Amino acid sequence: MRQHQTFNPKLRERTVAVVSAAGLLLLAACGAPTAGAPGGSGATSGEPIPICFSVAQTSNTALLGQDQVVGAKIAEKYFNDKGGVNGRPIKLFYEDTAGDENGAINAFQNCINKDKVVGIVGPTLSQQAFAADKIADAAKVPVLGPSNTAAGIPQIGEYVSRVSAPVAVVAPNAVREALKQNANIKNVAVAFAQNDAFSKSETGTFQKTVTETFKLNLVTVQTFQTTDTDFTTQATNLINSKPELIIISGLAADGGNLVKQLRELGYKGLMIGGNGFNTTQVFPVCQAQCDGLIIAQAYAPGLDSAINKDFIAGYDAEKKSKLPPQLTAQAFTAVQVFVDSLKAIDTKTKLSGMQLADIRTALNQQMLLGGKYDTPLGPISFDKEGEINQGKFYVAQVKMTSGTEGNFNIIGTY
Amino acid sequence: MVAMVLAATLALSLYLPLMSGQLSLATPGFYAIGGYVAAILSTKVIHVTGPYPIPLILGEMILAGAGCGVLAVLIGVPALRLRGVYLALATIAFVEIVRVLSLTVEFTGGAIGIFNIPQPFVTANGIEYLLIALPMLICAALFVYRLERIGVGRALVAIREDELAADAVGINPTRYKVLSFAMGAMLAGAVGALSAHFLNTWNARQGTFDASIAVLAFVLIGGSRSFVGPIVGAMVLTALPEGLRAVAGIGELPVWLATLLRDGRVIIYGLLIVICTLNFPQGLIAPRQPVRKAVKSS
Numbered sequence: 001m002r003q004h005q006t007f008n009p010k011l012r013e014r015t016v017a018v019v020s021a022a023g024l025l026l027l028a029a030c031g032a033p034t035a036g037a038p039g040g041s042g043a044t045s046g047e048p049i050p051i052c053f054s055v056a057q058t059s060n061t062a063l064l065g066q067d068q069v070v071g072a073k074i075a076e077k078y079f080n081d082k083g084g085v086n087g088r089p090i091k092l093f094y095e096d097t098a099g100d101e102n103g104a105i106n107a108f109q110n111c112i113n114k115d116k117v118v119g120i121v122g123p124t125l126s127q128q129a130f131a132a133d134k135i136a137d138a139a140k141v142p143v144l145g146p147s148n149t150a151a152g153i154p155q156i157g158e159y160v161s162r163v164s165a166p167v168a169v170v171a172p173n174a175v176r177e178a179l180k181q182n183a184n185i186k187n188v189a190v191a192f193a194q195n196d197a198f199s200k201s202e203t204g205t206f207q208k209t210v211t212e213t214f215k216l217n218l219v220t221v222q223t224f225q226t227t228d229t230d231f232t233t234q235a236t237n238l239i240n241s242k243p244e245l246i247i248i249s250g251l252a253a254d255g256g257n258l259v260k261q262l263r264e265l266g267y268k269g270l271m272i273g274g275n276g277f278n279t280t281q282v283f284p285v286c287q288a289q290c291d292g293l294i295i296a297q298a299y300a301p302g303l304d305s306a307i308n309k310d311f312i313a314g315y316d317a318e319k320k321s322k323l324p325p326q327l328t329a330q331a332f333t334a335v336q337v338f339v340d341s342l343k344a345i346d347t348k349t350k351l352s353g354m355q356l357a358d359i360r361t362a363l364n365q366q367m368l369l370g371g372k373y374d375t376p377l378g379p380i381s382f383d384k385e386g387e388i389n390q391g392k393f394y395v396a397q398v399k400m401t402s403g404t405e406g407n408f409n410i411i412g413t414y
Numbered sequence: 415m416v417a418m419v420l421a422a423t424l425a426l427s428l429y430l431p432l433m434s435g436q437l438s439l440a441t442p443g444f445y446a447i448g449g450y451v452a453a454i455l456s457t458k459v460i461h462v463t464g465p466y467p468i469p470l471i472l473g474e475m476i477l478a479g480a481g482c483g484v485l486a487v488l489i490g491v492p493a494l495r496l497r498g499v500y501l502a503l504a505t506i507a508f509v510e511i512v513r514v515l516s517l518t519v520e521f522t523g524g525a526i527g528i529f530n531i532p533q534p535f536v537t538a539n540g541i542e543y544l545l546i547a548l549p550m551l552i553c554a555a556l557f558v559y560r561l562e563r564i565g566v567g568r569a570l571v572a573i574r575e576d577e578l579a580a581d582a583v584g585i586n587p588t589r590y591k592v593l594s595f596a597m598g599a600m601l602a603g604a605v606g607a608l609s610a611h612f613l614n615t616w617n618a619r620q621g622t623f624d625a626s627i628a629v630l631a632f633v634l635i636g637g638s639r640s641f642v643g644p645i646v647g648a649m650v651l652t653a654l655p656e657g658l659r660a661v662a663g664i665g666e667l668p669v670w671l672a673t674l675l676r677d678g679r680v681i682i683y684g685l686l687i688v689i690c691t692l693n694f695p696q697g698l699i700a701p702r703q704p705v706r707k708a709v710k711s712s
Contacts, residue, residue, distance in 0.1 A: 058680050096659075096676075101613045101620075102417050105540075106656050114663055130529035130615035138536065150526050194517050195618065200525040 048091035049084070049351065051338055052111035054122035055146070055331075059099030064327055065124050067279075068146055069094065071324070071331030072121065074314035079335070085342045085351065092335070097123045101131035108132040112139045118342070118359045119144065121334040126150035126197050133160045140357065142364040146334040147327055149275075150201050154386035159364050161386030163333045163377070165298045167202040167275060170393055172209040174272045174296035177395040177412045178245055179214065181294075182270055189243035191222040191234055191258060192250065193276075199226075199249040202274045206247045219243055224258065226251050231258045235265050249274035256285030263289035270294065278396075279325045284404040293398040295408065299329040299377050300394035302410050307336075311376040323408075333375040340373055341366040416540055416612055419547040421652040423605045425632035425644035426554050430598035432638055433558075433567065434591050435574030437498060439626040440505035443512040444486065444599040446621025448478035448606025453528040453616040454521065466532035471546065471611055475604040482603030486596040494591045509626055516618040527617020531610055543612050550608070551645070554601055558641040570594050635690050637697020646699050654683050 053072045056065035072092055080089045093115040095107040104123040111120050112135070119142040123132055129148040136143040137157030145153055145162030153162055179185055188210045192203035203221075210216045219241040222234040235258065238246055246262065248255050248271065255277055262271070263286075272294045273282070283290055301312060301323050311332055315324040345351060345362050354362070372381050378392035396408035424445060431438040452474040460470060493504045516522040523529075535542040561567040569590050572580040577587050610616040628651075636647020661667075662675035675682070690698065 057677075098655075101615060105613070106417075106659075110659065110663070114660075127527060127529075127615060127617050127619065130527075131613045134533070134614050135540070152529060156530070195525050197525040197527070197617070 046088060048089045049342060050091050050093055050115055050117040051335065052095055052108075052115055052117040052120040052122070053092045053331075053335070054095040054097050054104070054107045054111055054120055056099050056103075056124040056128075057094065057096040059103075061099035061124050064147065065097075067325050067327040068124065068331040070315070070318055071146075071328035071333075072335055074311065074318060074328075075332045075335035075339075078310065078314055078332075079339045085339060086346045088346075088351070090335075090339060090342075093117060095122075097128060097132070099125070099128075101128055104128035104132035105135060108135050108143075112136060112141050116356060117141070118356070119338050119363050121146055121331065121338070123148075126153060126201075129153055129160075130156065133157065136160070140364075141360050142338075142367065144334045144337060144367075146331045149198055158386075161364075161367055161382055161388070163337060163375075163380065163388050164330050165388055165390045165393070167198070168205045169390070170275055170296045170298050171202055171205045172213060172296075173393055173395050173412065173414045174294050175206070175209050175214060175245075175247070177397075178270050178272055178294055180412075182244060185216060185244040185270070187217045187219045187241070187243045188245045188247060189220045189222070189238045189241050190218060190247045190249075191224060191238060192248070192274075193226045193254055194223040195225050195227075196251060196276075199251070199274060199276060202249040202276075203247075206249060206272075206274070210247070216245075224250065224254060226254045228254055229257060231261045232265075234258065235261045235267075238262065239265055239267050243269065245270045245272065247272045247274070249276065251276040252279050252281040253285055256282045256290070259293060260286040260289045272296075275326070278408075279327075280321075280323050280406075281325075283398075283400070283406045287403055288400055290398045290406060291400045294411075295396050295398065297326065297394040297396055297408065298390065299324075299326040300396060300408065300410050302408070303376065303378060303392070303394075305374065305376075305378070307374055308376040329376045333373075333377050333380070336375055337367060337373050337380075338363065344371070416543040416547055418649045418652045419544060419551050420605055420609055420612065421629075421632060421648040422645040423547070423551045423554055424602060424629055425636065425648035426551075426558060426641060427598040427601035427605065428629050428633050429638065429641060429644040430558065430601065431591075431595045432633065433562075433574060434570040434587075434594040435577070436494065436591055436595060437502045438505045438595060438598065439502050439623075439630060440486075440489075440508050440595075441598065441602045441629050442621040442623075442625035443505070443509040444482040444602035445606040445609070445625070446509075446512050446516065446618075447482055447485070448475075448603030449610040449616045449620055450516065450522055450528070450606075451478040451481060451603070452607035452610040453531050456532050456611070457528055457530065458521075462532065465536060466534040466611070468534050468546065471534060471608065475550075475607040478607035479600040479604040483596045483600040486599030487592055490592040490595040491588070494588065494595060506623060506626065509621060509623060512621055513618050516621075523617065525618060527615055527619075528610075529615040531614050531616065533614065534611065540612060543608070546608060547612075550604065555641060555645060562641065566590070566593070631687065633697075635687060635694075635697060637694075637699035639696065640699055643697045643699040647697065650698070651687075654686065655679055658682055 055068045056062050076092045084090050095110050097104040097107040111117050120136055121144050126148045129145055133143050133156045137159045142159050147164050148162050149164050149167050154160055193199040211218050222237055224234050277295045278297050312322055316322050341363055345366050367382050370381050372379050381389045393414045394410050395412040397411050398406050399409050400406035428441045455474050496504050569585045573587050581587050632648035633644045637643025658675050658679035662672045
């Protein structure tokens with residue numbers, strides 16, 4: 001570790017300069033909340049209503065966050081074109097949480113103290129929600145989780161709700177559909193991505209459904225990592241346990257590869273993919289081998305309703321595709337819930353005459369009243385804790401049309 | 415603010431083994447273990463209603479620190495036979511083992527981790543955590559400051575400068591290397607315990623290889639030859655992304671500049687790190703002149 005050092009007389013000067021520059025930055029960081037407050041606490045007529053959309057726009061979680069931002073942008077444009085909140089537009093503040101817990105905490109604090117929003121949509125990951133939601137709850141700012149599916153999220157506090165149905169509700173439907181297609185299923189094998197919180201929760205639900213609800217044999221449980229690419233060991237073990245059904249909880253890239261390698265090694269039976277497979281990104285990964293895969297969905301592009309058609313038209317204009325992913329639909333829905341609730345409050349008492357703190361509380365109470373919202377996910381409402389009651393779930397089966405393109409054909413609605 | 419202070423203390427914990435020339439990346443491993451100790455104790459073992467008492471947090475921190483210290487001695491004795499990049503590799507392996515274990519073992523909650531960790535304070539922004547974090551940083555800094563000036567510290571520096579020579583004048587390198595490794599681990603464990611409460615949740619994503627590199631960057635950008643360096647480096651690097659975000663939020667800026675600062679802040683952050691590394695190869699806080707002269711003349 002020895003090295004020769006040459007003394008640079010300018011070094012000290014530079015050090016001082018950099019340290020003082022850093023100090024200035026810090027000052028800016030501390031001073032900004034007062035300088036950057038748009039319009040103070042009062043909301044005057046005609047001024048946009050601020051809502052925070054705080055998801056992961058950077059880091060490796062951004063893959064999910066970008067889908068969500070698209071949904072939010074469609075929603076902002078769509079609802080403002082339709083007259084916003086009884087004539088007043090909404091304005092979304094996009095605060096990047098990055099992929100970690102500290103980032104989510106910082107972003108939420110910006111939403112609450114600097115942007116002075118009436119409510120927050122975010123964050124992307126359940127782990128981030130556990131860290132950041134308590135801050136919004138303590139500040140009495142309503143949070144609506146667009147993609148937090150782990151158990152215990154709405155229970156963080158009174159002001160925490162979500163539009164993403166917990167995996168426990170979505171997953172079992174797929175097993176029911178698989179049994180409809182093959183009543184002789186006795187042995188079920190399970191594989192899940194060990195390092196992914198969503199897959200870990202989901203596989204627990206699947207395993208319980210298999211052994212307790214349907215009394216089937218769970219012959220093996222295999223684990224993999226979302227970063228894996230070679231699944232020979234897991235695929236061989238799965239096939240050797242001679243299952244009639246394989247259930248995989250993973251994300252598009254890893255799960256898709258496992259499906260592909262299972263088929264290549266000669267597995268012929270039924271396969272269920274978890275909610276992580278509910279994206280068109282899985283098609284290029286497993287290609288022709290995706291065919292026949294059964295997937296439980298919280299959102300189905302095929303849903304026949306006016307708002308869903310408008311949403312898909314918006315997505316088509318933005319992304320040139322008619323198959324919006326679930327995350328985009330849920331993000332749209334979250335913004336919609338805020339807009340619809342604000343409309344309902346504004347009809348009773350004019351928002352322009354209310355203090356910011358009162359709007360925040362009223363918004364939260366309005367959502368928890370249990371009223372129905374007609375969204376692209378279908379009709380939804382919230383229970384007293386802020387958990388979503390989603391009217392419809394879907395089970396789809398993949399039908400590949402060409403090499404890397406396919407469709408989710410709905411085979412069951414629940 | 416709290417994140418800055420915690421990062422600074424964590425950087426100090428990596429600086430300690432570096433004092434004896436050991437490039438150890440094990441800090442996040444001990445940090446993760448410390449966090450799990452606090453998370454498990456406060457959610458599963460101790461049940462209190464109302465705000466969580468601060469003495470209990472301090473107790474958890476001491477316990478986590480002690481546990482990590484013992485573990486560090488056990489690991490350190492064989493691992494510190496390795497040097498330089500090989501030691502770094504071994505400590506990366508340790509961090510990976512901790513990560514995979516916490517994903518696999520049931521009581522750490524797997525990938526979801528442990529959540530709803532009880533809070534000692536009730537207000538929104540968590541600024542009160544400074545009441546614990548700041549004294550901890552000051553104590554740690556004072557400790558290292560004193561350490562550099564007593565026999566043990568000088569022995570560590572001697573090993574860093576030339577291990578053979580140090581051995582020849584009667585310093586037992588293994589003993590002092592393990593000592594500095596264990597001191598770093600204890601500090602990291604205590605920081606982890608406090609962080610678990612601050613973040614309200616703890617999971618396997620806290621102690622990863624990425625975190626190792628981040629902490630190493632704190633030390634290298636700040637300067638690795640004086641205890642002030644890691645503290646400054648950690649504070650600057652933690653505050654920078656948020657500072658850029660705040661600058662972007664100032665109303666009077668033109669739209670394009672605000673957009674660049676907000677959406678491109680990660681790019682700017684990376685650029686600044688590169689510029690710092692090129693212009694200050696010794697770190698922002700370079701060693702003071704007299705020390706350098708003394709080394710040269712000897």
